[in-house]
Amino acid sequence: MAISPNAPFTLLLSFFLVVSVSASAEHKTFIVRVQHDAKPSIFPTHKHWYESSLRSLSPTNTTTPVHDDKSLDSVETSRIIHTYETVFHGFSAKLSPLEVQKLETLSGIIAVIPEQESDFGSDLVIAVIDTGIWPERQSFNDRDLGPVPIKWKGECVAGKNFPSSSCNRKLIGARFFCNGYEATNGKMNETTEYRSPRDSDGHGTHTASISAGRYVFPASTLGYARGVAAGMAPKARLAAYKVCWNAGCYDSDILAAFDAAVADGADVVSLSVGGVVVPYYLDAIAIGAFGASAAGVFVSASAGNGGPGGLTVTNVAPWVTTVGAGTIDRDFPANVKLGNGKIIPGVSVYGGPGLTSGRLYPLIYAGSEGSDGYSSSLCLEGSLDPNLVKGKIILCDRGINSRAAKGEVVRKAGGIAMILANGVFDGEGLVADCHVLPATAVGASGGDEIRKYITVASKSRSPPTATIIFKGTRLRVRPAPVVASFSARGPNPESPEILKPDVIAPGLNILAAWPDRVGPSGIPSDKRRTEFNILSGTSMACPHVSGLAALLKAAHPEWSPAAIKSGIDDNCLYGHVHPQKAMDPGLIYDITSYDYVDFLCNSNYTTKNIQAITRKNADCSGARKAGHVGNLNYPSLSVVFQQYGKHKMSTHFIRTVTNVGDANSVYLVTVRPPSGTLVTVQPEKLVFRRVGQKLSFLTRVEVVAVKLSPGSSRMNSGSVVWSDGKHVVTSPVIVTMQQPL
Numbered sequence: 001m002a003i004s005p006n007a008p009f010t011l012l013l014s015f016f017l018v019v020s021v022s023a024s025a026e027h028k029t030f031i032v033r034v035q036h037d038a039k040p041s042i043f044p045t046h047k048h049w050y051e052s053s054l055r056s057l058s059p060t061n062t063t064t065p066v067h068d069d070k071s072l073d074s075v076e077t078s079r080i081i082h083t084y085e086t087v088f089h090g091f092s093a094k095l096s097p098l099e100v101q102k103l104e105t106l107s108g109i110i111a112v113i114p115e116q117e118s119d120f121g122s123d124l125v126i127a128v129i130d131t132g133i134w135p136e137r138q139s140f141n142d143r144d145l146g147p148v149p150i151k152w153k154g155e156c157v158a159g160k161n162f163p164s165s166s167c168n169r170k171l172i173g174a175r176f177f178c179n180g181y182e183a184t185n186g187k188m189n190e191t192t193e194y195r196s197p198r199d200s201d202g203h204g205t206h207t208a209s210i211s212a213g214r215y216v217f218p219a220s221t222l223g224y225a226r227g228v229a230a231g232m233a234p235k236a237r238l239a240a241y242k243v244c245w246n247a248g249c250y251d252s253d254i255l256a257a258f259d260a261a262v263a264d265g266a267d268v269v270s271l272s273v274g275g276v277v278v279p280y281y282l283d284a285i286a287i288g289a290f291g292a293s294a295a296g297v298f299v300s301a302s303a304g305n306g307g308p309g310g311l312t313v314t315n316v317a318p319w320v321t322t323v324g325a326g327t328i329d330r331d332f333p334a335n336v337k338l339g340n341g342k343i344i345p346g347v348s349v350y351g352g353p354g355l356t357s358g359r360l361y362p363l364i365y366a367g368s369e370g371s372d373g374y375s376s377s378l379c380l381e382g383s384l385d386p387n388l389v390k391g392k393i394i395l396c397d398r399g400i401n402s403r404a405a406k407g408e409v410v411r412k413a414g415g416i417a418m419i420l421a422n423g424v425f426d427g428e429g430l431v432a433d434c435h436v437l438p439a440t441a442v443g444a445s446g447g448d449e450i451r452k453y454i455t456v457a458s459k460s461r462s463p464p465t466a467t468i469i470f471k472g473t474r475l476r477v478r479p480a481p482v483v484a485s486f487s488a489r490g491p492n493p494e495s496p497e498i499l500k501p502d503v504i505a506p507g508l509n510i511l512a513a514w515p516d517r518v519g520p521s522g523i524p525s526d527k528r529r530t531e532f533n534i535l536s537g538t539s540m541a542c543p544h545v546s547g548l549a550a551l552l553k554a555a556h557p558e559w560s561p562a563a564i565k566s567g568i569d570d571n572c573l574y575g576h577v578h579p580q581k582a583m584d585p586g587l588i589y590d591i592t593s594y595d596y597v598d599f600l601c602n603s604n605y606t607t608k609n610i611q612a613i614t615r616k617n618a619d620c621s622g623a624r625k626a627g628h629v630g631n632l633n634y635p636s637l638s639v640v641f642q643q644y645g646k647h648k649m650s651t652h653f654i655r656t657v658t659n660v661g662d663a664n665s666v667y668l669v670t671v672r673p674p675s676g677t678l679v680t681v682q683p684e685k686l687v688f689r690r691v692g693q694k695l696s697f698l699t700r701v702e703v704v705a706v707k708l709s710p711g712s713s714r715m716n717s718g719s720v721v722w723s724d725g726k727h728v729v730t731s732p733v734i735v736t737m738q739q740p741l
């Protein structure tokens with residue numbers, strides 16, 4: 001099966017700062033936030049209290065002469081770097097990881113926050129399976145990074161234009177896999193692509209820098225999105241596994257890359273690649289990801305760009321974290337002004353010479369007018385008549401072919417600018433592109449309005465005219481984040497009981513590193529070169545989660561991939577990942593490889609099929625007796641009811657949570673039932689006595705009041721929320737009801 005990197009929507013670097021915690025043995029700077037009024041009265045000042053708290057962490061404190069204030073001051077005050085009393089109550093100090101752990105258990109301590117520029121995450125390795133990498137980019141510099149982690153067994157495989165010296169202490173490994181590709185396509189043409197880890201496309205360089213790019217300043221694309229560029233885990237190490245070539249990415253190569261990444265010692269695999277949904281035992285990504293997950297490696301994958309229609313999500317295996325794309329609070333307005341004065345909102349990252357300010361240009365639609373409207377024009381190669389197009393602004397329809405390539409078609413035909421209108425299917429979601437001529441993208445309704453204006457004006461004495469007004473970068477856009485329109489949607493075609501996508505992360509107009517081989521529009525004739533490019537897609541969302549997973553693993557080295565996933569999934573705001581909350585989730589839903597086998601048994605896979613995934617003999621007798629697919633200890637609850645009205649619509653889910661917060665904690669449940677359903681949770685209170693303790697609960701879901709007409713379906717969402725007052729652990733509950741015709 002040939003699959004492709006998720007449609008090059010195009011690329012970015014976000015200002016996504018993450019609170020991190022040191023996992024290394026050395027002392028690092030931490031900012032400690034205290035509950036101001038919790039100071040015991042025996043301490044005359046807060047500083048005395050802080051010093052005493054620090055002393056109590058020291059393993060030698062019993063032999064320290066605690067009454068001797070002077071000696072204590074000389075030892076301990078030197079560790080307090082600052083005390084804070086106005087905007088913030090607390091202090092900063094250099095602490096070892098053990099001291100941080102102890103400090104967090106003291107009463108009155110609200111949070112222990114690592115200094116931003118710590119080495120946090122530098123022991124972690126993110127494997128990016130993609131189109132390769134452009135190692136010379138600033139985002140991959142290894143300044144101030146320590147030696148390559150000792151556990152690392154990877155290599156820097158040399159090839160075309162990629163000596164083995166291309167790696168450094170940031171990019172610590174690089175490999176390429178093309179046997180599957182060449183077995184199908186014949187030997188690759190080495191003038192159009194590099195037979196090496198070097199990226200001739202841009203996609204892999206972009207995604208790698210999103211997950212773990214270093215801080216780079218100043219960064220921008222042709223002046224847009226100017227600022228500091230940084231990946232999610234700026235100190236984590238990267239390894240590039242190139243599997244995608246000019247004609248696609250092949251299953252056999254992807255599986256080989258998974259194998260190598262796990263053997264090399266990667267902690268996280270980031271995969272912004274997807275195909276169609278097939279049973280897991282036929283799905284190379286699902287099989288590779290299962291092996292990775294069983295070896296303790298976290299896998300995140302892009303959900304796909306087939307939205308906004310339903311059943312479009314890909315990479316749906318429960319052991320993969322499936323990432324959809326959300327918007328960010330920044331956009332690039334480039335509005336169309338029509339000859340009638342009307343303004344149509346649009347977006348663009350066009351950075352060349354603009355149109356003459358104040359001047360209106362002739363405007364035409366490339367489609368032809370029929371009795372019931374226009375036939376569309378996709379502005380495909382050779383479709384435009386230079387005699388009609390020259391010197392004009394051309395309105396083109398979006399379709400599924402490359403947006404930037406349409407701009408090139410218009411430019412070659414002599415057009416002066418392009419307006420790209422969404423179709424009904426694309427709706428109002430806009431993606432900004434780095435076009436090769438002045439161009440902007442408008443929504444479906446804007447496109448309709450422009451076509452109507454053209455029709456009316458063409459028949460009048462003042463022929464249609466327009467201009468595009470480029471407004472640069474706009475910040476603090478609201479509302480944000482929202483799900484990007486192109487982001488693929490559920491339900492999960494393979495396992496309706498497993499909610500997919502799991503989360504959304506920034507995936508619209510993301511600035512990130514870009515190779516020198518390709519211009520920012522991605523089209524061959526584009527001779528512009530930029531260090532960064534702005535792209536959109538779930539491909540850009542996925543590596544945000546990969547980087548976040550590396551940070552979580554650095555903070556909690558003992559957590560399984562499922563625990564990390566649970567930390568991320570159940571600490572979202574409106575489905576959008578929330579790094580700080582994910583660091584300290586309180587409760588997690590853990591899953592072992594045995595649980596996945598039970599899940600596959602209950603999905604009615606044959607033992608032979610299961611063996612294709614797990615590479616072990618499976619015994620399903622116990623699992624089938626024990627329960628159903630929905631009982632996989634997944635951090636969300638999802639059920640699809642067929643034939644509403646004919647049967648009783650009810651189900652139950654058993655879940656087990658592990659306490660990773662305070663030893664003694666009491667969680668109470670709050671249920672927000674999806675509309676038309678009754679949801680009960682038993683017990684309603686979970687009392688934990690130690691860290692690592694597991695407790696189970698049962699959730700029953702019953703449809704009580706939903707009327708559906710034949711052939712229709714409805715999806716209602718709610719949640720089961722556990723809270724101890726400090727942590728809020730939210731499991732979405734999604735009930736889909738389908739009434740057949």
Ligand SMILES: *[C@@H]1O[C@H](CO)[C@@H](O)[C@H](O)[C@H]1NC(C)=O
Pocket residue numbers: 055056057058059060061062
């Ligand atoms: C350090 O002192 C505190 C109280 O001052 C005590 O609770 C703690 O057990 C001591 N730690 C060690 C390792 O002796």
Ligand SMILES: *[C@@H]1O[C@H](CO)[C@@H](O)[C@H](O)[C@H]1NC(C)=O
Pocket residue numbers: 189190191192
């Ligand atoms: C390789 O690609 C180049 C550039 O497109 C082309 O000129 C050349 O003919 C191709 N070589 C082969 C063997 O196809």
Ligand SMILES: *[C@@H]1O[C@H](CO)[C@@H](O)[C@H](O)[C@H]1NC(C)=O
Pocket residue numbers: 602603604629
């Ligand atoms: C598996 O097969 C059993 C028995 O035929 C059936 O009741 C159950 O619904 C099936 N489960 C799935 C997930 O298809």
